[in-house]
Amino acid sequence: MSTKVRTTTRYLLTEQLKLLGWALLAVVMIMVIIPLLFSLVTGNISNYSFTGSISNLALGVLFFFFIFIIESLTYDNFKLLIQNGISRRTYWQARVNTVVLLSLIGTILAFIYAYGVHAPLNHLSSNSILLDALHGPYVYFFGNNLVLGILVGMLLTWIFFIGTGLTGMACGSLLALFSKWIQRLLVIVVPVLGAFLLGFMISASDHQQTNYNFDGLVTVFKFLFGFPLHGNPKMGYLNPTMPVITMLIGCAIMGGLAYLFNRKLKIKN
Amino acid sequence: MSIQVQAIQHAFHGQTVLDDLNLTIEPNKIYGLLGRNGAGKSTLLNIISSRIFANSGSVTMDDQPMQDNDSTLGKLYLMSEVNLYSERSRIKQLFHTTALFYGDFDFAYAAKLADSFGLDTNARFGKLSTGYRTICKLIIALCVPADYIFLDEPVLGLDANHRELFYQELIETYSDNPRTFVISTHLIEEVANLIEHVFVLDEHRLTLDGDVSDILTQAYTITGPATDVIAYTQGLNVIGEDHLGGITAHYVYGSLNDDRPLPDTVTVEHLDLQKLFVNLTNTKKEAATHVN
Known part of the structure; x- marks a missing residue:
């Protein structure tokens, strides 16, 4: 790693960690402090539960949104870095490094919170938390060991966060190529179209319309996520190889797209 | 070590901004880049510093491409009219950020200049007036350890006293530590005695390229x-x-x-x-x- 890549990575990571700290503080304010103050003002303090509030912060979900949004912010850092003689290629490499490191930090925080705060305060077993998570179907593939299961879960979560960050990077780099007006248009139109498409697919599959057969698509998704094509999956014991490969390919595609868009960034007047 | 601009062509929205431009920027000289509004001066500086892309042509530093090249971009600093610093950043933070990426930033000189110009280094960049934003960028430009310093409208918004102070400091820092300055300005009379070589852009082409003394004779x-x-x-x-x-x-x-x-x-x-x-x-x- 060149000195410039290292310096830029350090700069971006420091800035993003500061923002993560602010985001966590904001969540604590919204989920814990404000309800407490509200309870105090309205005289309902007896109904307020500090442990209830602090134990349901959903840090994993927060981090998912955080890393997508923070990595999509492209132009401001590009401006500052090109002003300081940093090339687009170095900026991209440093961003990828930052995504990998920040995702690791986010994963560790989310797991510490889940098993150190959420589980004990809600009187949940570590096993049930592990199986209820998105990585739940795969955690016991390597053996019926909780620690090993948590490590598998952490690995899958880490890769998932990296993919989320890289997707944010690709989207942000693409948006940064357009004027503010077109950016706003895309930010509004694309999610609406996406929701419309999703709604259409759900409705078409619900009504068993003969014109639309999603069996092929379902089979592809089952294959990509390592579910058996026939029969019921044995949750917790599925092979994580396919989802790992799928996520890594997704990461490579998103990282590649981010690279292509990043190379075209330029200063706007 | 020199910067070579070769056959640069650039169009924006179908209108030619630079047309087959060729020039060389030598080390340790003060250049004037002159041209009327819309002549393409800022565009040329932005292309040299890899901030935008030319449609064709090349910019090299000792045969190394300048585009997206850390080793050449790190030897150049462009103080542009457009503000690229975060509005939320404090001035002293900007000095530290510049030092982080360029290394060897002259903090003592920056502090002296900030004092001379009356710039509060605790202030946020976004809270500064146009003149003080220019002063902040000028201080960074004079203290950054780059071999090529490009100043695009360096006295924008500055009063006569601050302009005078800037010219004095420019001469002093150039005498102490010779490096290349390229000054793009409309205030020709004020820089006429500073610049050694002049480029004049007109109708998107380079119409004059020579030493000031030779040209004026x-x-x-x-x-x-x-x-x-x-x-x-x-x-x-x-x-x-x-x-x-x-x-x-x-x-x-x-x-x-x-x-x-x-x-x-x-x-x-x-x-x-x-x-x-x-x-x-x-x-x-x-x-x-x-x-x-």
């Missing part, structure tokens, strides 16, 4: 009665003219052809850089208006 004002002046300047490269009462002035760029006799009624003087620039870049329409 070839620039003349021929003054006298209209008939005598017209007779004397016939066949010479007359780039403009002025009339005041019965007196006519012809501005000539190029050799005077010394064997022609100089009438007693006609005087020959050298042009200053600003007058030369104005006459070189006046469009025909404007020149006609000026004459009438």
